[in-house]
């Protein structure tokens with residue numbers, strides 16, 4: 001039997017269409033303050049299933065959740081995970097997403113189940129980038145373009161992979177999660193974007209509902225997204241309007257040199 005035959009996917013699709021809205025809607029009211037719940041794990045796995053149905057490019061990506069300390073991964077020191085608070089990543093070496101027990105617990109507690117679906121969507125977006133184009137951070141000095149593009153793709157996944165439109169409240173909470181983990185370390189290579197940028201790009205992807213809308217591979221298109229987005233009146237950008245221009249300039253320079 002083919003592992004990922006079409007009929008299997010059709011069946012899974014039917015089942016999962018029921019799972020995620022249920023998990024996000026009905027069960028979220030019954031959460032308490034315990035460690036990561038079965039529901040959180042269920043939402044992560046249901047999100048995985050739905051995203052894989054929607055996007056064939058990530059069907060070979062694995063998800064390890066919740067990953068206890070010492071989970072084998074070639075992307076960490078000593079080839080094992082640490083169960084860190086924010087340990088959630090896509091590892092390109094084995095095309096595996098790892099979300100630690102701690103990260104799952106923290107995110108569920110602080111941001112709710114929508115954030116878990118959003119996180120899973122963001123990490124699968126890295127899987128898609130990897131499969132299609134590779135990472136721009138291999139070419140330019142910053143990972144910010146990859147990260148914002150992943151947020152955009154996550155918005156598309158959340159819109160298209162789930163069969164029922166999320167409520168405004170759920171979208172708001174997904175955005176709030178990304179906004180809260182955005183930061184202002186604009187000069188660091190690992191900068192993921194400011195809170196306003198992350199939220200806006202996620203919303204952009206959600207509204208467009210099309211992967212091609214996020215597949216803006218040149219920096220100019222990204223710039224349009226950023227400039228046109230009303231919600232991007234972010235403090236940092238207001239204070240330092242040249243930041244994006246500088247990023248784009250430096251990225252272009254490096255690309256042209258190579």
Ligand SMILES: [Zn+2]
Nearest residue numbers: 122126147150
């Ligand atoms: Zn990322």
